[in-house]
Amino acid sequence: MIHSLPGGAAARAAEALDRIEASDRPEIWISLRTRADLLEEAAAIDAKVAGGEVLPLAGRLLAVKDNIDVRGLPTTAGAPSYAYTPAADATAVARLRAAGALVVGKTNLDQFATGLVGTRSPYGAVRNAWDATRISGGSSSGSAVAVALGLVDLALGTDTAGSGRVPAALNGIVGVKPSRGLVPVTGVVPACYTLDCVTVFGRDLASARAAAELMSGPDPADPLSRTLPSDGGVPPVPRVAVPTSEHLEGLAPGWSVAFEAVVARLASAGAEIVETDISPLLEASELLYEGAFVAERYAAVGSHLEDHRDLIGTDLDPTVASIVLAGAAPRAVDWARDTALLARLGAEGRSALAGCAALLTPTTTWHPTIAEVAADPVGANARLGRYTNFANLLDMASLAVPAGQVGGLPFGVLLTGAAGSDRTLAALGHLLLSPSVDVFVVGAHLSGQTLNHQLVEAGATLLRRTSTSAAYRLFALETVPPKPGLVRVGGPGTGARIEGELWRVPAAGFGAFVGGVPAPMVIGTVELEEGLSVSGFLVEPYALEGAVDISVHGDWRSYQSEQGL
Numbered sequence: 001m002i003h004s005l006p007g008g009a010a011a012r013a014a015e016a017l018d019r020i021e022a023s024d025r026p027e028i029w030i031s032l033r034t035r036a037d038l039l040e041e042a043a044a045i046d047a048k049v050a051g052g053e054v055l056p057l058a059g060r061l062l063a064v065k066d067n068i069d070v071r072g073l074p075t076t077a078g079a080p081s082y083a084y085t086p087a088a089d090a091t092a093v094a095r096l097r098a099a100g101a102l103v104v105g106k107t108n109l110d111q112f113a114t115g116l117v118g119t120r121s122p123y124g125a126v127r128n129a130w131d132a133t134r135i136s137g138g139s140s141s142g143s144a145v146a147v148a149l150g151l152v153d154l155a156l157g158t159d160t161a162g163s164g165r166v167p168a169a170l171n172g173i174v175g176v177k178p179s180r181g182l183v184p185v186t187g188v189v190p191a192c193y194t195l196d197c198v199t200v201f202g203r204d205l206a207s208a209r210a211a212a213e214l215m216s217g218p219d220p221a222d223p224l225s226r227t228l229p230s231d232g233g234v235p236p237v238p239r240v241a242v243p244t245s246e247h248l249e250g251l252a253p254g255w256s257v258a259f260e261a262v263v264a265r266l267a268s269a270g271a272e273i274v275e276t277d278i279s280p281l282l283e284a285s286e287l288l289y290e291g292a293f294v295a296e297r298y299a300a301v302g303s304h305l306e307d308h309r310d311l312i313g314t315d316l317d318p319t320v321a322s323i324v325l326a327g328a329a330p331r332a333v334d335w336a337r338d339t340a341l342l343a344r345l346g347a348e349g350r351s352a353l354a355g356c357a358a359l360l361t362p363t364t365t366w367h368p369t370i371a372e373v374a375a376d377p378v379g380a381n382a383r384l385g386r387y388t389n390f391a392n393l394l395d396m397a398s399l400a401v402p403a404g405q406v407g408g409l410p411f412g413v414l415l416t417g418a419a420g421s422d423r424t425l426a427a428l429g430h431l432l433l434s435p436s437v438d439v440f441v442v443g444a445h446l447s448g449q450t451l452n453h454q455l456v457e458a459g460a461t462l463l464r465r466t467s468t469s470a471a472y473r474l475f476a477l478e479t480v481p482p483k484p485g486l487v488r489v490g491g492p493g494t495g496a497r498i499e500g501e502l503w504r505v506p507a508a509g510f511g512a513f514v515g516g517v518p519a520p521m522v523i524g525t526v527e528l529e530e531g532l533s534v535s536g537f538l539v540e541p542y543a544l545e546g547a548v549d550i551s552v553h554g555d556w557r558s559y560q561s562e563q564g565l
Helices: 009-023 035-050 091-098 141-148 166-171 205-215 255-268 279-290 292-307 318-328 332-352 370-375 377-384 422-433 452-457 507-515 556-563
Strands: 029-032 061-065 102-107 154-159 174-177 197-202 239-243 272-276 358-362 396-406 409-418 436-441 461-467 472-476 484-488 499-506 521-527 533-539
Touching: 009 029, 009 035, 009 061, 009 102, 029 141, 035 102, 061 091, 061 141, 091 102, 091 154, 091 205, 102 141, 141 154, 141 166, 141 197, 154 205, 166 174, 166 396, 166 409, 174 205, 174 422, 197 205, 205 422, 255 272, 255 358, 255 396, 255 409, 255 422, 279 292, 279 332, 292 318, 292 332, 358 422, 370 377, 396 422, 409 422, 436 507, 452 507, 472 556, 484 521, 499 507
Parallel strands: 061 102, 061 154, 239 272, 239 358, 436 533
Antiparallel strands: 029 102, 154 197, 174 197, 174 396, 358 409, 396 409, 436 499, 461 499, 472 484, 484 533, 521 533
16 A cells, blocks of 8 residues: 655645746646645645544656546547547545545547557657657546646556556656556546556556556446456466567667566566567557457547547647548447457467466567658557457456566566456566575575574575475585585585575675675575576585585585484
């Protein structure tokens, strides 16, 4: 749960409005609440907190994408001609406000939530938070940039093709796309009603996930809202799928190396990495815009475009209009065929990912300039959605997390899993954002042994008892106090399996822990019986002089027991 913030809601609201005014980013916003209105609600929140009411989001500043209703503010979906003023908040907004969040205003978007670029709006192209010549990503462009620039704490977006994930990656923030139906879409202008999700942007994973949890739960007004069985969490050694090399081609310069580094980091944190052919998923992606499912976009707002064709090119974006109006063409038989094809591709995709906790990919493939998108609006958009378009079609959850920088710009990765895997994805996301190191111990650091306190003080947790592969020997060293030394040996039949414990050490505590390891012990790589390579205690060869080979005992404790130590 989110902790309380210093300062009251009223003070934070006033500061936010000052930051917004000073930011000189008018294209982020379509409408803002008046200072008097916002401060009045903030004061009411402060009074509730002072009276002892528990509000988990008290004083958190929230931006809302302008295809999501906020009571009293117009909803435009990025088209002035479409505007209406709702009498009630969208269910997602109402739940966050009930938890103490303060809605600051409504944010710009690719019109009718159609696009991944953030440039398809009569309110202006939303510039990237890091480089104003580059796109912000869309369609939830304003929401992502408002969070990235620190103007608000959290922001709501929507996601059909990747609109809650691509902008997160391009602006260096977290984007949570829940499983379909977990967050009701009541009060949301649909793009594709059966596929749409309300999403959350945050600068940290814990805050964004907390907001997603607070919004979740069925709503009688949304027949597609649902609950899902709670996922089982991350296993001790999670299997994570990554694309085979041919499906990682065409990434922006430096991104392949950056992705490899993320994969290596996840492996060092204890995950088993499995290269997987994701062809079925990528083929499914093509159906979102090139198949019959684009008819959903026409069903949502096609009549408005038909009635206002004279506004195309001014009020109505030409690229958006061409996509939506094309949705009138598919026939019922096309829908039936594409539904059957999607079912087959979904089954093949699930088979490819069987046994894996998640699929790890780059969030997108490149970060174009605004000029590059203007030169090829459809082609540029298609490249951005390679790893995102299939998720909602195939009823999957996704989480976008930042993964460093390449060339001074953010690089992000995406975790995608089965419907209901939201919390598992969050746990893996935490592993990426706050990586840990798994360490295999065989002697004085075992549970109950003299140096185990060093692991505990480093924040480590015991994962399980396990053994090395049959390639090691264990020696009793001539040290005070007595310690064993583990060494890898060469040649078949010369080694043995040595039992020990696998501990997970937070990265923040690993350096201090390793710094306290005395000679002749060293931290090296140990191969476990299941084939996993982890960090572990080994011994310098010089210390084996005079040492007794105790491998026959299988572990240090058995030797101690026999020797009466």
